Each structure stands twice: as structure tokens, then as C-alpha cells.
Amino acid sequence: MKFAVTITLKKDVLDPQGKVVGQTLKNIGIENLNSIRQGKFFEIDLDESDTASGEAKVRKMCEKLLANQIIEDFQIKKI
Amino acid sequence: MMKSSVIVFPGSNCDRDVAVALKKLQFKNSMIWHKETELPKSDLIVLPGGFSYGDYLRSGAIAAKSNILSEVISAGKKGSLILGICNGFQILIECGLLKGALLRNSGLKFISKDIQVKILSNKSKFFNKYKLDEILKLNIAHNEGNYFTSKEHLDELEDNELIPIKYCDENGNINLKSNPNGSINNIAGIFNNKKNILGMMPHPERMSDKILSNESGLGLFLSLMN
Numbered sequence: 001m002k003f004a005v006t007i008t009l010k011k012d013v014l015d016p017q018g019k020v021v022g023q024t025l026k027n028i029g030i031e032n033l034n035s036i037r038q039g040k041f042f043e044i045d046l047d048e049s050d051t052a053s054g055e056a057k058v059r060k061m062c063e064k065l066l067a068n069q070i071i072e073d074f075q076i077k078k079i
Numbered sequence: 080m081m082k083s084s085v086i087v088f089p090g091s092n093c094d095r096d097v098a099v100a101l102k103k104l105q106f107k108n109s110m111i112w113h114k115e116t117e118l119p120k121s122d123l124i125v126l127p128g129g130f131s132y133g134d135y136l137r138s139g140a141i142a143a144k145s146n147i148l149s150e151v152i153s154a155g156k157k158g159s160l161i162l163g164i165c166n167g168f169q170i171l172i173e174c175g176l177l178k179g180a181l182l183r184n185s186g187l188k189f190i191s192k193d194i195q196v197k198i199l200s201n202k203s204k205f206f207n208k209y210k211l212d213e214i215l216k217l218n219i220a221h222n223e224g225n226y227f228t229s230k231e232h233l234d235e236l237e238d239n240e241l242i243p244i245k246y247c248d249e250n251g252n253i254n255l256k257s258n259p260n261g262s263i264n265n266i267a268g269i270f271n272n273k274k275n276i277l278g279m280m281p282h283p284e285r286m287s288d289k290i291l292s293n294e295s296g297l298g299l300f301l302s303l304m305n
Contacts, residue, residue, distance in 0.1 A: 013180075014182065014185070014225075014261070016182075016183055016186075016187050017183060064144075065136070065144065068173070068180060070180045071182065071227065
């Protein structure tokens, strides 16, 4: 069973990398760009058949290691 | 005689520099590999600078889960003195002994240079040998030193003298211009509430011998012996 985890900086945390990426995209002519926030993506393969218990495990991974919840939010999706 | 332990991770690179500074002041120092599960009785525990685990995931995140850290955490909670320098500060944050976060430098560049910090509080085990408002020239070398925390925690830090040092210029001005990395309120180092745990981005161990630089950082180690 596979899960996708997306980690993003919380809304009020400054994201200098995202800002520079956004500015660069504008510089190369991309129009109508409001903002860009940079994050991280994890693809997790679990030896698990029950979705609920799989998701609980991934949630634990996020809380214990993958995300720093002071500055980051995470989203879990089954894929 | 003061006993100290310097914790060594794969990727630590300031561990021996701290050891040299400690030995110069006659500390009885042990180097402790991160896989150890027991910590020798220590008056001071140092988490040194470097790039533990190549800064994978987030700086300090993997080191914060290593065997020895559970010993360091319980020692810290019992009141042992812990000093985290640079990557050591990042590890203290990741393991929860200090609050807040260290983000990428606002200028997006790795900064390695001498800077000035001002002593804003000398009422602690770490800074009692310095004068209030004294300006120290120290070295910084980091990519993630941009301290950030919640408004509530920032107020708590400011109101309780938990920010011993802030970045300033040669004349002691603490402002945007003298802020090298975007750190909130020019914070260069913070304490936990009990002031037994200090995390700081500048490297006092690099300023502990005149042959190398100056002796601005030596006062910190002398304070600990006081």
C-alpha cells in the first residue's frame, strides 16, 4: 500500500526559496503568477492491507520525523 | 575539575575544536559517539557544529533521533548544562529541548564570516564572565541560522532574559543591517526557561585562542567554570 506525503511550510512562515523560485519564473516570462511555496514530497510503500492502520502509521512518521510541526504542515494521501 | 562530554555525529566537524577549547581550560573531556547509549557523568554536554547526517531531511533532524540523544534529553530535563553550537543548536531545536525553528538564511546563501554579537544578559551559567552590553566578535558558518518562533514564545524569550546574545554591528547597534541571516529580532542564541540549555549559531570555540583569532569566545567556557 502506497502513501504520498506532502510537507509544506506553514502559511505565516517565510519561504525564501519559494520566493526566489517565483521571482525567477517571473524573470523567464511566466505570467499571472501569484505566489510559490516550496515543499517536500515523500512516497511511502507500506507492507499493510488496512488503509486506516496504514494511514495511522504514516501520520506517526510525519509527527515523529518527516515534518517539523512548528514550521511545517503535512498532508497524507493514499496512492 | 569540570567534566564535559562532546557528542560526535557522522558529519560533525567542530567537535575537536570545542574539545581543544575545553582542554585548554582543564575540562576533563570525553568524546561520545552518537551510537552510545550511556552518557558519562558530565557537568557540561556539548552538541558541536557541523553537518550531522549531511543535513538530510532538515538540519539536525536525524541526529535528534540518535541513541545518545535520549540520554542528553533526560540529562537536560534534570538540569545538566547543555551547549549546542550551530548544528548543535539545530539539534537542540529538533529534539525539542529548545523551542522555535532555524530556517534557511533569508539571503539563501551559506554565510561564513566574523560577526558581532552583544551581550544582553549575563545572568546565567554561560555568560557570567562577560559584561552587560559587551560586544563580541565571533564567527558564524551556517546555511540555516534564521531563527523563527511564535509571537507568544518570542515575548516569553524577551521578557525573561532568555536571549543572551543578538547580532549587532561594531558599535552595538541591533538592527536589520547588522542581521546576517534574517533571524527574528536579531537573535543569535537562546536559552530554555531554566537557562541550563543554550543554543547559539556563532562559534565561541573558534574564538578561544589568539593564534587563531581572538579570545572573545573563551569567556563562555570560563563562565561555565565559575
